[in-house]
Each structure stands twice: as structure tokens, then as C-alpha cells.
Amino acid sequence: MHFTKKLLISTMATAMLAGCTVPGSHLSVDDKTVVSTGDEQELSQQINVYPLTASKVNQFKSPRVYSQTNAALDAEIARYQYRIGPGDILNITIWDHPELTIPAGSYRSSTEAGNWVHADGSIFYPYIGSVKVGGKTVTEVRKEIAERLAAYIESPQVDVNVASFRSQKTYVTGEINKPGQQPITNVPLTLLDAINSAGGLAADADWRNVTLTRQGNEEILSLYALMQRGDLTQNRLLRPGDIVHVPRNDNQKVFVMGEVNDPKLLKIDRAGMSLTEALSNVGGINQLSADATGVFVIRSNNNSEQNSAKADIYQLDIQDASALVIGTEFELQPYDIVYVTAAPITRWNRVVSQLIPTISGFNELTEGVLRVRNWP
Structure with missing residues (x-):
């Protein structure tokens, strides 16, 4: 038995020293530099x-989401007016003066024969020359043209409308069916309108964290609250240059x-x-x-x-x-x-299941040594 103990101890020592021969990978930090911030605190605390x-x-x-109205949005929509910008095409009608209404001929559309707003925000109109229209409403432009034409036409009847909206856009990106730009027109465009016009949400959309970026400021809105719960306070009136982004639900x-x-x-x-x-x-x-x-x-x-x-x-x-x-x-x-x-018994059984192979190995090794010792 004394010989058996010596042989067992020698075998264990050899196995411990020859750790590189143990199957499977292993990572030890004992021989590496451990960086400490100096103010480590126990995680449990x-x-x-x-x-x-x-x-x-x-x-x-x-907090539970409830259906509610948006009085501020309603008021903003009620006073909304489209303001003309460069690239827009205006259709100007002077009643009883067709030569001023469509100078290029009646066979052309309003978009083709209209007055294009130049980059400086102006248009040219017969008799009165350059008219500054950028940043103005059609009502303001109508009034100015009528006042200036009065010097050439008695009591001119002027009508102005936008034939093509090209100057102002908002952008809808992310997980929607038809991402892209949408024009700002004389009809107020809300967040909900823009999402619907873009074909609705895609299957992988995260509709709880939609972002509205306006002049570098980001606001997070919930389409879940707006569309599923009827919370209209999550709706917004979109302005030129706004970016609506619907992220993935990754x-x-x-x-x-x-x-x-x-x-x-x-x-x-x-x-x-x-x-x-x-x-x-x-x-x-x-x-x-x-x-x-x-x-x-x-x-x-x-x-x-x-x-x-x-x-x-x-x-x-x-x-x-x-x-x-x-x-x-x-x-x-x-x-x-x-x-x-x-459960505690599960953890105990797992410990035992790890010990059993080792104990069985020792028993087999001991029996083998005894057989060698007793060999005649």
C-alpha cells in the first residue's frame, strides 16, 4: 500500500505539471497584466x-398610454400656410387678360407654362418685371402683383396658386415600405401622413423609437402610442428639412x-x-x-x-x-x-457528477497498481 500511495502521488504530480497535455482549451490571467481602475467595488454592492x-x-x-387629442397640433394646422421657395412653379391668372395668363400658349400645362421661382426667390412677370416671391404665401404674392399691375391694367383680377411644389421636402427613412423624400405642399403634412404615404411600416420596424430630426435636434416618438393607442400627442406637423427615421427592431x-x-x-x-x-x-x-x-x-x-x-x-x-x-x-x-x-439539489448533483469520474479514475488506478504489486 505504501508503494501504491507513492505511485498515485507521482501520477497526480505528473498530470498537474503536464497541464499542456490536458485536452481542451483554457485561458488563465495569472501570467497577464490585469488593469485596475483603483476604485473597484464588489458587484453585489x-x-x-x-x-x-x-x-x-x-x-x-x-406608464399606460391613453387615447388623447393634440390641441397644439390642431392649432398649428389651422394656421398653416405654405410659403413659396426656389424651384416652385407658380400659376398666375389675370382675368380678362389671357395674354398675361399663359404667354406660351393655351396648349401647355400649368407646370410647363407657369412661372418658375429662381434661386434668388424671384420670378419675372410682364409689365412689372421681377417680383420677389420667396418666403411669401400665395395671398401675399397675389396682393403684390395686383398692386403693381394696377398701373397698367384697371382693377386687375389676379389669382395665384402653386402649380408644382418642388422647393421644400421632408425625408422618411428606415424600416418603411417606400423610403424617400416627400414634398411639403399647401396641405399640412403630419408624421402619421408621411408614414402612410411611404407605404407604412416594414416587418422589422421598431415603431416605439421613431426619431424626428429637426435642425439638428432629435426627438423620439412612439408610433405604437400613436397608431395602436390613439395618443395624438405623438403626432407632429412636419416642416421642410425634417428627417423621420424608423429604426430596425434589432x-x-x-x-x-x-x-x-x-x-x-x-x-x-x-x-x-x-x-x-x-x-x-x-x-x-x-x-x-x-x-x-x-x-x-x-x-x-x-x-x-x-x-x-x-x-x-x-x-x-x-x-x-x-x-x-x-x-x-x-x-x-x-x-x-x-x-x-x-435548485440547490441540482447544483449539488452537478458537483457530484464532476467528482464521480475523478473518483472512478482513482479507484481504477489503485486497483491496477494493486494488481501489479500482487502479480506473482
């Missing part, structure tokens, strides 16, 4: 845990891990996703290995200025399956991690 109970779950719900995802039947990444659909829905999409928890008291949602606070903690953890106890009703009230957010922890 930077995490808050909130139990999800029937009485507290409402505290963590997102970042609308959550991770479901741990003791579930089919751990995987899930995408949040347009209607959102609750904790119970996420568990259902992965086949529920593993009834044989999961700890039903440990259904966790881990949410990072990296972008939060109000919360100093690195992360918040929300814990749901579903030992009583009726607690899944609480999970339906808890809305998941992008990049949430749903983690179902293992």
Missing part, C-alpha cells in the same frame, strides 16, 4: 433586488437563460413582451432542475442617470403557478436578462 409581488408589481410598470431583444427548457434570445414584438410571455416562448422553466423561487429579470442601469446601481434585479416566486399572473403585468425592456436559477 452595486445591485438592487426588488421582489415582484401582487402589491408591488404596479410600481415597475411603464435591439428589441431579451435573453432567457438558466433552467428553462429552451434557453434562447427573444425579440420583443410590436405589442411588447411580458415576463410570462418570455417564459412561455422558451417552454417554461425546467420542472426537474429549476428553483421556482428564483425567476429573475436582470436590467442594466448603464443609461440611467437617476439610479447609481449597476443593475436592478426583479425576483418572481412562482412556486404557486398562479404567480405567473404577476409576470403578465411586468413588461420586459430591451436587453433584459431573464434568468431562472437552479
